[in-house]
Amino acid sequence: MSKLARAFQPNRVVDSSTTGLIFLFWAGTALLLWFASPWKTLPTPHEIWVALGHLWWSGGMGPEMFSTLKLIAHAVLLTTVISLLLSYATIIAFFRPVVAMTSKLRFLGLTGLVFPFTLMTGGGYTLKVALLTFGMTSFFVTSMAQVVIEIPRAEFDHMRVLGSSELRIFWEVVVRGTLDKALDVLRQNLAMGWAMITMVEGISRAEGGVGAMILDQNKHFNLAEVYAILVVILILGLTMDYAMGALTNIVCPHAALGRVQR
Amino acid sequence: MKATAGEVLLDVKDVKLSLGGGKILDGVSFQVIDWIREETTTGQVVSLLGPSGVGKTRLLRIMAGLDAPDAGTVHGKDKAPLEAGSVGVVFQDYPLLRHRTVEDNLQLAGKIGGLDAAAASKRTQELLKTFALTERATFYPAQLSGGQKQRVAIAQQLVVPRQLLLMDEPFSGLDPAALEDVMKLLVDVANLHELNTIVVITHDIRAAMAVSDTLYMLGRDRKPDGTLIPGARIQATYDLVALDLAWRTDVQTLEAFVILEREIKAKFRTL
Numbered sequence: 001m002s003k004l005a006r007a008f009q010p011n012r013v014v015d016s017s018t019t020g021l022i023f024l025f026w027a028g029t030a031l032l033l034w035f036a037s038p039w040k041t042l043p044t045p046h047e048i049w050v051a052l053g054h055l056w057w058s059g060g061m062g063p064e065m066f067s068t069l070k071l072i073a074h075a076v077l078l079t080t081v082i083s084l085l086l087s088y089a090t091i092i093a094f095f096r097p098v099v100a101m102t103s104k105l106r107f108l109g110l111t112g113l114v115f116p117f118t119l120m121t122g123g124g125y126t127l128k129v130a131l132l133t134f135g136m137t138s139f140f141v142t143s144m145a146q147v148v149i150e151i152p153r154a155e156f157d158h159m160r161v162l163g164s165s166e167l168r169i170f171w172e173v174v175v176r177g178t179l180d181k182a183l184d185v186l187r188q189n190l191a192m193g194w195a196m197i198t199m200v201e202g203i204s205r206a207e208g209g210v211g212a213m214i215l216d217q218n219k220h221f222n223l224a225e226v227y228a229i230l231v232v233i234l235i236l237g238l239t240m241d242y243a244m245g246a247l248t249n250i251v252c253p254h255a256a257l258g259r260v261q262r
Numbered sequence: 263m264k265a266t267a268g269e270v271l272l273d274v275k276d277v278k279l280s281l282g283g284g285k286i287l288d289g290v291s292f293q294v295i296d297w298i299r300e301e302t303t304t305g306q307v308v309s310l311l312g313p314s315g316v317g318k319t320r321l322l323r324i325m326a327g328l329d330a331p332d333a334g335t336v337h338g339k340d341k342a343p344l345e346a347g348s349v350g351v352v353f354q355d356y357p358l359l360r361h362r363t364v365e366d367n368l369q370l371a372g373k374i375g376g377l378d379a380a381a382a383s384k385r386t387q388e389l390l391k392t393f394a395l396t397e398r399a400t401f402y403p404a405q406l407s408g409g410q411k412q413r414v415a416i417a418q419q420l421v422v423p424r425q426l427l428l429m430d431e432p433f434s435g436l437d438p439a440a441l442e443d444v445m446k447l448l449v450d451v452a453n454l455h456e457l458n459t460i461v462v463i464t465h466d467i468r469a470a471m472a473v474s475d476t477l478y479m480l481g482r483d484r485k486p487d488g489t490l491i492p493g494a495r496i497q498a499t500y501d502l503v504a505l506d507l508a509w510r511t512d513v514q515t516l517e518a519f520v521i522l523e524r525e526i527k528a529k530f531r532t533l
Contacts, residue, residue: 154357157357158358162374180361254361257404
């Protein structure tokens with residue numbers, strides 16, 4: 001079977017050169033569709049490039065990006081601390097209902113919570129951090145609590161027969177043993193944070209941010225500018241995603257070893 | 263080789279266990295005795311034989327101090343109830359800390375067992391050498407073969423010497439060559455001095471016979487109509503020392519071994 005033919009067979013491993021070819025094919029197809037698109041709502045790459053230049057040099061995009069990155073970093077830090085504490089707490093029966101309840105809150109839309117959160121935080125930057133943290137925490141806890149629950153009993157027993165204390169078992173098996181998965185969950189939640197940012201920054205536009213910029217450009221129907229901002233968000237998100245993947249490989253080199261190649 | 267019975271290392275008395283309303287163990291009693299052989303200080307291997315699903319692993323968990331029986335007692339050498347951590351246990355799937363290297367796994371066992379960092383490191387290096395794992399010291403468990411994992415799991419239990427080492431199905435799923443290696447490894451471990459006695463939980467009759475000095479057969483009784491009665495207990499004991507079938511490298515070639523194997527197999531089918 002030729003290398004290329006394997007790319008069309010289910011559950012086949014393909015080499016790196018074939019993977020590169022597949023990627024190029026789809027990237028080319030996407031670009032072709034973009035250039036040849038009959039939809040007037042989709043600006044051309046050139047229009048987006050020009051709009052990006054305007055936004056960067058005269059639209060204050062740099063400071064807005066910094067504002068968004070600061071907001072995301074703040075919310076991610078809070079989310080990580082709160083979510084990990086809650087997820088690890090699932091090993092204690094007393095806290096399980098709290099964890100389950102937090103997880104269920106993911107079904108609540110953020111829009112409905114703006115008013116109570118405004119009253120609690122006084123609005124502005126604190127409100128945005130609170131909303132983003134709330135939105136991400138409910139999803140983070142759902143995934144991470146599941147990771148903790150699914151630790152096989154054998155791993156706890158193994159430490160017990162070595163004579164380990166429960167506190168050490170918690171550290172080795174629950175915290176260190178799931179660190180790679182926690183980083184992976186964080187990686188997914190970071191993406192979720194970027195998806196929520198437009199809405200959250202739209203609530204209080206005074207502090208700006210790329211989300212507020214999108215809404216402003218939307219209002220004036222500046223589609224090229226809107227797409228330019230989306231491209232920037234995509235690039236920033238992908239860069240962070242790549243950085244998180246690299247961090248996981250450095251901190252948890254064993255994680256990649258367990259992955260099955262298909 | 264002459265041998266005399268020494269002190270009792272493990273005393274399992276009338277252990278009963280039910281799960282979900284069904285009887286699993288119904289009065290399991292047996293002892294592991296410290297055999298003293300002339301001109302040698304080598305340890306011993308005791309096997310607990312039984313068909314799949316009879317409750318062997320449940321009994322191992324009770325002996326390891328991980329689970330409490332509904333009734334009965336399990337005492338160690340000092341006549342104190344065995345607690346988790348007082349005996350070494352090598353589980354069937356050789357769980358190791360996947361985020362630690364082979365060396366780290368061993369050192370951690372030393373630190374948990376009360377050794378200081380230098381002593382844990384020294385002991386680790388000794389065991390890596392003994393178990394031919396020096397070249398794998400920096401490997402993570404995911405990078406090891408099944409046999410290597412088993413060796414690391416055994417070595418980890420030996421970092422801090424303990425009287426007993428319980429092993430759950432060490433012969434399971436091995437090809438003939440690997441089986442020979444594991445049998446030799448078990449005898450070598452028993453002869454390391456640090457650990458006097460290994461208790462092997464298995465359903466592999468031939469391998470158990472080849473490495474053990476005593477065999478206990480765990481199984482259920484049958485009604486006159488042939489149906490099994492829930493709740494296993496010790497159905498037979500084979501003293502291979504008395505039969506002169508223990509501690510011999512050529513044991514599998516002896517006619518007495520083959521006859522006994524046939525007898526045990528026949529008994530095994532009824533349990």
